[in-house]
Amino acid sequence: MRLSRYFLPVLKETPAEAQIASHRLMLRAGMIRQASAGIYSWLPLGFKVLRRLEDIVHEEQIRAGHIPMLMPTLQSADLWRESGRYDDYGQEMLRITDRHNRDMLYGPTNEELITDIFRSTVNSYKELPKTLYHIQWKFRDEIRPRFGVMRGREFYMKDGYSFDIDEASAIHAYNRHMVSYLRTYERMGLQAIPMKADTGPIGGDYSHEFLVLADTGESEVFYDRSVTDLSLGDRSVDFDNVAECQAIVDEFTAPYARTDETHDEALFEAEVPADRRKSARGIEVGQIFYFGTKYSEALGAEVVMPDGSRKPVEMGSHGIGVSRLVGALIEANHDENGIIWPEGVTPFRVGIVNLRQGDTDTDAACDKLYADLTAAGLDPLYDDREERAGAKFATMDLIGLPWRITVGPRGLKEGKVELTSRRTGESELLTPADALARCADIYAGL
Amino acid sequence: MRLSRYFLPVLKETPAEAQIASHRLMLRAGMIRQASAGIYSWLPLGFKVLRRLEDIVHEEQIRAGHIPMLMPTLQSADLWRESGRYDDYGQEMLRITDRHNRDMLYGPTNEELITDIFRSTVNSYKELPKTLYHIQWKFRDEIRPRFGVMRGREFYMKDGYSFDIDEASAIHAYNRHMVSYLRTYERMGLQAIPMKADTGPIGGDYSHEFLVLADTGESEVFYDRSVTDLSLGDRSVDFDNVAECQAIVDEFTAPYARTDETHDEALFEAEVPADRRKSARGIEVGQIFYFGTKYSEALGAEVVMPDGSRKPVEMGSHGIGVSRLVGALIEANHDENGIIWPEGVTPFRVGIVNLRQGDTDTDAACDKLYADLTAAGLDPLYDDREERAGAKFATMDLIGLPWRITVGPRGLKEGKVELTSRRTGESELLTPADALARCADIYAGL
Structure with missing residues (x-):
């Protein structure tokens, strides 16, 4: 993409309303623009990242054997009355009345x-196990939305639902999700630590949250620092192998790691x-939840x-906050000049x-160079504006390539160009062909 | 995908509520399920088609130089009051009040x-031309939703907006859209004829609709049959070339082609x-619209x-009904046994x-065969159920591969398998390797 043809409305000023780095930087880098309180338009640069995260989530869910589909944003209130949750959700649920005075709602989740789809289409134990998921816009009418996409009202989430015949199979589904989530976050360049969690309004007996360490996090977390040495790396995982998935879950959940909601100081000190x-x-x-x-x-x-x-089926549900991840990635990857995207x-x-x-x-x-990088699949952004070098460098640092x-x-x-790492600031003089080859190496397999 | 692991709840009975073929077949083939009136869940098979259409729309828009972004589903009523359209839309606009009693609406379109984004970020003529688009869920509270996804309430649409400095540039944007839309439909295996249209509530002076011929169409259309001989075929188009785009538009709009709304019988007979x-x-x-x-x-x-x-900018808007296209494709491609998907x-x-x-x-x-087809990118669906041959053939015919x-x-x-065309019903006995090679040929370049 040539910048002269793109739509990248960067801001010079730091927006007054933004209290945290990701919100500030997403506004400044022209990634988002507020449409109304807690509701954002994703400008081209922001949409490109959102779509990339969505693709990674799809690829990893499909790899784990889970099946993509899509449920609508608006739901009838009747089903929520049947489950008893219509009143539980209180004012966070956006309630809507249509022209025929039917009660609707903007789905905050899809259990x-x-x-309802399951009960009307699946009859026999032979059709289990099944895990269905979708990535769809949700709405939660937060009383005080803030922190940009980190706590917005309209947000993009992957939510998946597993249906199993018994507890053993349901626990394998739970484990499969934990492993696929660990892979998903690692591919995004994030370390997300699974922590024992309360189940909250979803209900159930067994739940883990995934937390990214960042100073602006909303939760206090307590952990054995050995947990941050763990990674899946290049391991190839057979998601049908019950023992293999269980072993990975055991490995990642053995070290103590809890949020303030479930923290037990005595146990922490003992372990x-x-x-x-x-x-x-x-x-x-x-x-992720297993709620039977x-x-x-x-x-x-x-x-x-x-x-x-x-027999009633054993169920679990599993969520990844896709739009929130864009903010979390920036909280974990930025400096005073701007964003630093993981490759x-x-x-x-x-x-x-x-x-x-x-x-x-x-x-x-x-x-x-632009033509060669494009042909090599290295998707370049070429700043071809009539601007001083300083302004061009500042824009590149801000948007964080x-x-x-x-x-x-x-x-x-001398036949040379300069290749610079945004993260380290280090530069190397190389021929254009060598610079391209280095970039191709860096991105190989991503 | 192995069918035993997929989620494909086909129906044996023809659902009573479905009046047209696409609605009937989408329900029977397990592509959609009604969530509430005019609102559908896209089951895995339906979602896969929807996503495929979305990908084609993105590819062709990006090829034409248009920039993807994403606006939210919910909008503040204030902007619509400013444009004067808040009242025009009447009861088809789904109006919502949030917990702070602010007036919101579920966007039916995004002009x-x-x-608003444009006026707050773009200042100089130097930043033009720009065309921004998104593909997002919309809502139109139809009084009597029907025909499945063809006239639903929650629907998926690509809508794009062009900003130009003068009329000549705006007409080039209009032409670029017409050409990119023709390419889009052709890639989907559809012939969509551009017809002179009324502008309706969007307003403006200049508009074309794209119509697919089908007996169940909602519009009566009148055309010179020479228009159905036209196709872009393999032409490579330079979307920056004003004369080239104009020539294609002239070619495709020269033959008489109008809907009942703009039909002029005297002119039809004269021309x-x-x-x-x-x-x-x-x-x-x-x-597509050019509304100045x-x-x-x-x-x-x-x-x-x-x-x-x-100077106020010259604008146009341009829409493709992505979810509706799934229905239109089936209306134009089915027989008494089920769907017949274009490749x-x-x-x-x-x-x-x-x-x-x-x-x-x-x-x-x-x-x-399954492993080899998968490795060749031919994305097979393997019916590995314990079922009679007749039931397997019926399912394959119904879902229309x-x-x-x-x-x-x-x-x-004899070392042979049978390769059968869904469209012609013709079969050939081939070695598995030859069958794979034939399929690879058929899908080359798609």
Whole structure:
């Protein structure tokens, strides 16, 4: 993309209403714009990141054997009355009346609707297990929305629902989700620690939240610092293998890690040596639940067993806050000059800065680099504006592309361009072909 | 995908409430399920088609130089009061009051919101032209929703907005959209004829609708049958080339083609020889508008010109009904046994039917074919259920995959499988390797 043709309305001023880094930087970098309180338009750069995260979530869910579908944003109130949650949700649920005076609502979650689909289409134990999920806009009418997309009212979430015949199978579904979520966050360049959690209004017996450590996190977290050494890395996982998934879950949940809601100081001191005990702030980016038959009993979601009896199915639900993750990624990856995208989620892979726009040789070198990077799938953003070098560097630093190639007449005299890492600030002089090869290496497999 | 692991709740009975083929077949093929009046859940097979159409729309919009972003579903009523459309929309607009008693609405379209973004971020003529678009859920509170996704209340639409400095540039944007829409529909295997249209509540002077011929269409259309001979085919189009885009628009709009709203019988008879005059029914699948300064004046979207004066920008808007297209595709492509997907949009590219599930050799041949087709990117759906052949064929015919490979013990004795076209019903006996090669050829470039 040539910047002269793009729509990237960066702001010079820091917006007064933004209290945290991700909100400030998303506004300044032209990623979002508030449409009304807690509701945002995703401008092209922000949408590109959101879509990238959505793609990663889809790929990892499909890899784990889960099936994508899509439920609507608006739901009938009737199902929520049937489950008994219509009143529980209070004023956070956006209630709507249509032209025929029917009670509707903007879905904050989808347990009722998916259970209704299940009960009307699945009859036999033979059709289990199944995990269905979707990524859809949700609404929660927060009394005081703030922190940009971190606590908005209209937000984008992946929510999945598992249906199993018995507890053992349901626990495997739970484990499969934990492993697929760990993979998802790692691909995004995030370390998200699974922490034992309360179940809240979803209900159930067994739940983990995934928390990203960041000073602006809403939760206080307590953990054994050995947990931050864990990673899945390149392990290939067979998601059908019950023992393999269980072993990974055991590995990642063995070290103490809890939020303030479930923290037990005595247990913490008993289990974790003093020098490994850490407390910090964390941002919640996902949560998984196993809640047994709570909804299947309330809504009559049963299957016929081999002996002809009917049994309510065992259910779990599993959520990733996709729009919130954009904010969490920035909270965990920025400096005073702007965002620093991990390679796995960057909106453009390489930035090109032309130091002398209008100079025939420099323009030609940039055009060739742009064409070559594009052909190599390295999706460059070429700053071809008539601007001073300082303004171009400031924009690149603000929007946070991990790699920048600077092209100027002085370097070109030696046949060289400069490749700079946004994270370390280190630069190298390379031929354009070598710079391209280095970028191709960096992004190989991403 | 193995069917035993998928979620494909096909119906044997024809649902009584469905009056037209696409609604009936989408329910029967397990593509959608009604959540409430005019609001549907997209089950996995339906979602896969919807997502495929969305991807094609994105690819063709980006190819034409248009920039993707995403506006929210809910909007503040204030902007609509400013443009004067809050009252025009009447009861079809779903009006919502939030917990702070602020008036909101579920967006039926986005002229106001995009113009607000534009006026607060773009200042200079140098930043034009720009075309921004998004694909987002919309809501229109139809008094009597019907025909499934063809006239639902919650629907998925691509809407784009162009901003230009003068009429000539705005007409090029209009033409660029017409050409990119023609490409989009052709890739989906649809012939959509551009017809001169009324502008309706969007306003403006200049508009075309795109209509797919189908007996169940809501509009009566009148056209010179020479228009149905036109196609873009493999032409590569330079979307920056004003003359080239204009020539294509001239070519496709020269033959008479109008809906009942703009039809002029005298003109029709004067322009078109009797043997080429046709009337038929058509389904609207898109519309483009050039409306000049209607919204930019109402909302103060101006740019500073070279001489320092301020000028309201010239605007257009352009829509493709993405969820409605799924229905239109089926209306134009089905027979008494089910859907017949064009190759460009099929949810799975090849179906595999195992005639003797449980037989070691047949299962092994199917497993190998499944692995090989998957590796070749031919995304197979393997019916591995313990079902009679007749039931498997009926399911494949109903869901409409364009190509089916049937594997049975008799054929395997000769080293052959059967490749069958859903559209023609013709079959060929081939080795598995040849069948795969044929499918790879068919889908090359799609």
